[in-house]
Amino acid sequence: MKLDLRKIYKFEALELVVGAALPSGGDVFYECTKCKSVVSSVPYTPAECECGNLKGNKGSIKIGDPSLVKPVRGRLK
Ligand SMILES: [Zn+2]
Numbered sequence: 001m002k003l004d005l006r007k008i009y010k011f012e013a014l015e016l017v018v019g020a021a022l023p024s025g026g027d028v029f030y031e032c033t034k035c036k037s038v039v040s041s042v043p044y045t046p047a048e049c050e051c052g053n054l055k056g057n058k059g060s061i062k063i064g065d066p067s068l069v070k071p072v073r074g075r076l077k
Helices: none
Strands: 009-013 028-032 038-040 054-057 060-063 069-076
Touching: 009 028, 038 054
Parallel strands: none
Antiparallel strands: 009 069, 028 038, 028 069, 054 060
């Protein structure tokens, strides 16, 4: 079953620093701008966006194309 994080979290965009690594943390999520899925930046269970650009598990995430990733901060609703 696919969990829609937008139902539990309110997301706000984080500022992107050009050339710097993407922010990560327990309250940071990555939105894939290609398929619009949201995946935790530190996923402890297998997580993947719909198009496969973001794939994570065990606390780390692999990003296919970083230009398609928008970091957002999530707050529980
Ligand atoms: Zn995607």
